[in-house]
Amino acid sequence: MNLARFTPVRFAHLPTPLEPMIRLTEALSNGLGGGPELWVKRDDCTGLAGGGNKTRKLEYLLGDALANDADTLVTQGAVQSNHVRQTAAAAARFGLACEIILEHRTGSQAIDYNRSGNVLLDELLGAKLRVVPAGTDMNQALAEVAAEVAERGGRPYVIPGGGSNIIGALGYVECAFELVAQANEAGLEIDRIVTATGSAGTHAGLVAGLAVMGADIPVLGIGVRAPKDVQEANVFKLAQDTAELLGHRDRVSREMVVADCDFVGAGYGLIDDSVVDALKLAARTEGLLFDPVYTGKALKGLIALAQIGRFDGETVVFLHTGGAQGLSGYQSEMEGKLA
Numbered sequence: 001m002n003l004a005r006f007t008p009v010r011f012a013h014l015p016t017p018l019e020p021m022i023r024l025t026e027a028l029s030n031g032l033g034g035g036p037e038l039w040v041k042r043d044d045c046t047g048l049a050g051g052g053n054k055t056r057k058l059e060y061l062l063g064d065a066l067a068n069d070a071d072t073l074v075t076q077g078a079v080q081s082n083h084v085r086q087t088a089a090a091a092a093r094f095g096l097a098c099e100i101i102l103e104h105r106t107g108s109q110a111i112d113y114n115r116s117g118n119v120l121l122d123e124l125l126g127a128k129l130r131v132v133p134a135g136t137d138m139n140q141a142l143a144e145v146a147a148e149v150a151e152r153g154g155r156p157y158v159i160p161g162g163g164s165n166i167i168g169a170l171g172y173v174e175c176a177f178e179l180v181a182q183a184n185e186a187g188l189e190i191d192r193i194v195t196a197t198g199s200a201g202t203h204a205g206l207v208a209g210l211a212v213m214g215a216d217i218p219v220l221g222i223g224v225r226a227p228k229d230v231q232e233a234n235v236f237k238l239a240q241d242t243a244e245l246l247g248h249r250d251r252v253s254r255e256m257v258v259a260d261c262d263f264v265g266a267g268y269g270l271i272d273d274s275v276v277d278a279l280k281l282a283a284r285t286e287g288l289l290f291d292p293v294y295t296g297k298a299l300k301g302l303i304a305l306a307q308i309g310r311f312d313g314e315t316v317v318f319l320h321t322g323g324a325q326g327l328s329g330y331q332s333e334m335e336g337k338l339a
């Protein structure tokens with residue numbers, strides 16, 4: 001499938017599986033036939049150096065980078081960024097150099113946070129890392145590194161944080177198509193999709209894809225950083241711009257974009273006991289590895305909302321966006337909490 005004028009290069013393992021979560025469904029049922037029937041879309045299994053949601057975006061972004069004859073990918077993220085790890089792997093796969101700017105967003109001084117998890121993998125994958133303080137203007141930093149690469153004769157291709165622009169979001173338009181086709185084949189009626197939402201490309205791509213297809217399935221994004229008004233505005237703009245690329249801007253309406261940002265806790269990348277509880281529940285009911293920054297927070301939200309009856313009687317698909325490769329970066333934070 002080629003969407004709009006951007007041609008992806010193919011390296012993701014697709015389609016990702018759509019699986020029932022029988023024991024997690026049981027754990028969240030209220031015993032009165034309430035609670036949701038839970039399924040999981042396994043985008044943690046996209047296959048690129050541990051996988052995750054950035055891989056689908058990178059198929060489109062790499063397609064554009066190669067079409068523009070780039071020889072160096074330049075991107076940014078938080079220290080434990082999964083996007084950076086997948087970008088470093090995609091660069092290696094296509095023989096490109098990779099320049100990374102890591103924002104020290106959480107301020108954590110823990111050695112495992114700063115050296116283990118995704119950071120270890122970034123270095124193994126051969127990316128060149130530099131770390132800048134929290135609050136740095138990351139878009140400006142990207143432009144500076146790109147200029148540096150060009151000055152020494154390189155051909156940089158800048159990928160925004162999270163790969164979240166209209167090109168990257170096409171990966172999640174495609175995911176929406178893939179998921180609806182799988183559900184149809186399985187005779188499954190999806191009432192709602194739940195996903196973590198951060199830099200917005202995943203949420204926006206899903207909304208745009210469903211809208212363009214005319215599939216009336218609401219998407220609930222669970223925020224991991226920004227407040228609700230900011231997050232919804234970001235997702236809405238990107239969803240509209242992505243739908244425009246597909247010739248259907250008018251099909252995305254503001255009401256289609258819903259984010260619940262009440263589960264961020266102390267802040268982006270900061271974990272609390274309820275996140276650890278969510279990680280334990282997923283691991284111990286389903287054998288699934290969720291992460292402390294994104295999927296764990298989203299599951300924490302899903303659990304809390306299920307407990308107040310929000311999804312009663314619904315078939316809910318949870319998009320597993322990956323992230324387990326960051327878990328060892330949080331070892332000291334979770335020490336003593338896993339009993």
Ligand SMILES: *Cc1c(COP(=O)(O)O)cnc(C)c1O
Pocket residue numbers: 052053054081082083162164196197198199200201202203291294295321322323
């Ligand atoms: C980046 C990321 C997200 C959020 O996706 P966005 O497209 O940035 O909103 C969710 N889960 C994981 C594991 C991620 O790495």
